[in-house]
Amino acid sequence: MPVNERRIALPAAALLLTMVLAGLAWWGTTLWVQREERSATSLALARANLGAEALEAQIGRTLDLVEQLHDLVVARQRRMETGDQAGQIAIETQITMLARRREAMVTQVSIAGLDGLVRWMSLPTPTAQQIFVGDADHFRLPRAGVAELFVSDRVASRFTGQPAVVMSRTLRDGANEVIGVAMVTLSSDALSRAMADVNIGDAGIGLLMRRDGSLIATTRPPTTGDQRIPPTHAVFGAIRLNRAGQLDIADPVDGRQSLIGYRALRGAPLVVVAALDRERELAAVDGLRRAAIGVALAFTLLLGLLVVVLVLTLDRRRARAALDAAEAERRETVERMSESQRMEALGRLAGGVAHDINNVLQAVLGGAKLIHKRSQDAGIHKLAQLVSEAAERGGGVTRRLLAFARRDSLRAEPLPAASLLDGVREVLAHTLGASIQVNLAIARGVPAVLADRSQIETVLVNLAINARDAMMPSGGTLELGAAAETVAADNPVGLEPGRYVRLWASDTGRGMDAETLRRATEPFFTTKEKGQGTGLGLAMAKGFCEQSGGAMQIASVPGQGTRVTLWLPEAPATSSVTMPADARPVALQRLRVLLVDDEPEVLAVVAQGLKDRGHGVQTANGGMEALGALETGAAPDVLVTDLSMPGLDGLALIERARRLRPGLPAMLLTGFVAEAEDMLDEAAESGPIAVLRKPVTPEALHTRMQRLMAGHRQTAAG
Numbered sequence: 073m074p075v076n077e078r079r080i081a082l083p084a085a086a087l088l089l090t091m092v093l094a095g096l097a098w099w100g101t102t103l104w105v106q107r108e109e110r111s112a113t114s115l116a117l118a119r120a121n122l123g124a125e126a127l128e129a130q131i132g133r134t135l136d137l138v139e140q141l142h143d144l145v146v147a148r149q150r151r152m153e154t155g156d157q158a159g160q161i162a163i164e165t166q167i168t169m170l171a172r173r174r175e176a177m178v179t180q181v182s183i184a185g186l187d188g189l190v191r192w193m194s195l196p197t198p199t200a201q202q203i204f205v206g207d208a209d210h211f212r213l214p215r216a217g218v219a220e221l222f223v224s225d226r227v228a229s230r231f232t233g234q235p236a237v238v239m240s241r242t243l244r245d246g247a248n249e250v251i252g253v254a255m256v257t258l259s260s261d262a263l264s265r266a267m268a269d270v271n272i273g274d275a276g277i278g279l280l281m282r283r284d285g286s287l288i289a290t291t292r293p294p295t296t297g298d299q300r301i302p303p304t305h306a307v308f309g310a311i312r313l314n315r316a317g318q319l320d321i322a323d324p325v326d327g328r329q330s331l332i333g334y335r336a337l338r339g340a341p342l343v344v345v346a347a348l349d350r351e352r353e354l355a356a357v358d359g360l361r362r363a364a365i366g367v368a369l370a371f372t373l374l375l376g377l378l379v380v381v382l383v384l385t386l387d388r389r390r391a392r393a394a395l396d397a398a399e400a401e402r403r404e405t406v407e408r409m410s411e412s413q414r415m416e417a418l419g420r421l422a423g424g425v426a427h428d429i430n431n432v433l434q435a436v437l438g439g440a441k442l443i444h445k446r447s448q449d450a451g452i453h454k455l456a457q458l459v460s461e462a463a464e465r466g467g468g469v470t471r472r473l474l475a476f477a478r479r480d481s482l483r484a485e486p487l488p489a490a491s492l493l494d495g496v497r498e499v500l501a502h503t504l505g506a507s508i509q510v511n512l513a514i515a516r517g518v519p520a521v522l523a524d525r526s527q528i529e530t531v532l533v534n535l536a537i538n539a540r541d542a543m544m545p546s547g548g549t550l551e552l553g554a555a556a557e558t559v560a561a562d563n564p565v566g567l568e569p570g571r572y573v574r575l576w577a578s579d580t581g582r583g584m585d586a587e588t589l590r591r592a593t594e595p596f597f598t599t600k601e602k603g604q605g606t607g608l609g610l611a612m613a614k615g616f617c618e619q620s621g622g623a624m625q626i627a628s629v630p631g632q633g634t635r636v637t638l639w640l641p642e643a644p645a646t647s648s649v650t651m652p653a654d655a656r657p658v659a660l661q662r663l664r665v666l667l668v669d670d671e672p673e674v675l676a677v678v679a680q681g682l683k684d685r686g687h688g689v690q691t692a693n694g695g696m697e698a699l700g701a702l703e704t705g706a707a708p709d710v711l712v713t714d715l716s717m718p719g720l721d722g723l724a725l726i727e728r729a730r731r732l733r734p735g736l737p738a739m740l741l742t743g744f745v746a747e748a749e750d751m752l753d754e755a756a757e758s759g760p761i762a763v764l765r766k767p768v769t770p771e772a773l774h775t776r777m778q779r780l781m782a783g784h785r786q787t788a789a790g
Contacts, residue, residue, distance in 0.1 A: 507547025542581025
């Protein structure tokens with residue numbers, strides 16, 4: 073190429089390159105500004121959402137007080153009906169005191185009869201004539217039988233003439249007949265001042281309104297005299313879809329474009345809105361846009377600087393991504409540690425509770441057995457039997473608590489899957505009701521499952537009850553099934569490779585959304601009404617499966633039902649059936665027993681039960697007292713001791729006692745078997761030992777002691 077042509081081509085190429093780079097810079101700057109605008113909008117929406125949440129908490133405290141006052145009015149009515157004048161006056165005094173609290177914002181609590189005349193009021197009024205409210209909406213609608221709380225428009229108070237909001241409920245007598253209306257009058261100005269205490273922002277506004285658009289209170293007066301917002305406004309449509317959220321729409325009051333957070337209050341037809349002025353919130357971004365235009369126009373002069381800015385921006389993005397990843401990993405680690413600590417703490421709590429309760433149940437059960445044995449009265453026999461059964465059921469409750477915390481000693485045994493599910497279905501036939509159909513889906517030749525019978529039956533019944541609640545009130549179908557499954561190493565539920573029996577409970581109920589499904593196995597999480605569930609059922613099932621060497625999985629789709637799957641180990645095949653040791657007959661022997669416990673009631677009851685069966689019993693209140701008896705010449709045939717005792721526990725006592733009496737047979741009584749399992753093998757090396765779970769009946773203790781001694785004699789003779 074000639075030199076002149078190169079001189080022309082190079083500037084053209086440079087100009088073209090500059091134009092391309094300028095265009096790329098303009099495009100990139102525009103995208104960056106848009107991203108910053110979206111980020112600023114998101115932050116402002118988050119602030120509005122927090123403002124709505126704070127307003128909800130502020131108004132929620134007032135609603136709680138209103139509900140408390142309504143409850144007291146109902147209690148006053150009950151006292152009147154029973155003729156308890158003193159109780160009526162006490163409740164009226166309590167209502168008056170609550171209404172006079174400055175932070176309560178209550179100007180009056182009143183009761184109107186069916187004729188619309190006020191029969192009683194909490195605070196005196198200057199007017200001498202009887203007040204009539206029969207023409208007010210807050211009287212007419214509740215009187216007509218509207219069950220929920222009614223909230224009036226912003227009205228002039230019949231008592232003070234000041235702007236007010238009346239929250240009223242139907243008042244019924246003991247026969248559930250409507251006898252009047254209970255009304256709580258609040259100062260709308262006080263409501264507005266309380267809302268203004270919530271910092272929404274200099275240009276922000278907080279609104280409290282009914283769901284029909286009536287404006288109840290606001291943190292600043294509206295710019296127009298209109299006190300009603302059209303129910304067609306977008307915020308009301310959003311509330312019908314979700315009770316809480318955020319919107320980028322026009323302000324409900326002045327029509328300016330705003331960033332809004334909203335909450336529909338629970339228990340009242342009210343909505344709180346926190347609105348931030350969009351123009352003011354994004355003013356910084358508008359300035360950024362103007363600056364970016366200047367930067368784009370001057371790009372040819374600042375190209376080097378722009379390259380640096382782009383490099384810094386990319387580095388910032390990489391750093392932010394790395395920081396976000398590290399933060400997500402940290403949160404996940406903290407959550408795992410927190411969950412582990414909660415379960416460990418709950419396990420320790422469960423152990424302590426089981427020990428204390430089982431000590432009480434031991435005294436109750438032993439005492440009931442002694443009463444039954446010593447009395448000839450059939451009526452007393454029946455009462456003693458009822459007490460014994462109640463104590464044994466209490467022991468079952470503590471075992472389920474320990475299973476939930478995965479700290480119980482499970483008694484696994486081979487259970488035929490078909491007969492297990494068939495027995496559960498028979499129980500459910502009398503529990504679930506006629507609207508629930510229970511079907512079995514059991515694969516042919518499914519093997520036995522290795523599990524604790526009482527625990528797996530409890531888990532299946534709990535799953536069935538959950539399914540019933542999800543299918544009510546219309547009813548549906550519950551399927552219980554079982555199938556054999558060989559699990560590989562890469563299974564999604566974290567099982568060890570091997571052979572399992574897969575059990576499932578599948579219903580046709582309303583299902584769970586993703587958030588509920590994620591939290592379903594959290595301890596104490598429940599979607600049921602207060603008093604209808606503890607939130608322990610699925611957590612206990614998961615803990616039982618994992619302690620049994622299996623796993624649990626929940627699959628659910630809203631509107632399509634729920635399926636809970638349990639994997640439990642397959643029971644090994646056996647070639648013969650042997651009689652359990654506890655079932656073999658033994659010869660009776662009168663024994664010298666050293667009985668040790670730190671609970672005097674347990675010590676007295678157990679000792680008497682053994683004495684009634686012919687044994688000689690020497691008691692010791694704690695491990696140190698028992699050692700003292702052995703050191704001073706006591707020569708028992710068997711040592712029976714509690715496991716958990718202050719100072720010297722049961723295992724330490726057995727170890728030190730066998731230094732004085734080598735090979736001394738010993739029995740441990742405990743309400744928490746799992747805490748002793750790790751140390752039992754070491755204790756068994758120095759002599760025969762057996763463990764019994766509290767509460768234990770005198771008959772069971774006597775029989776197990778005889779078998780322990782029989783085995784000891786056979787070992788000594790062999």
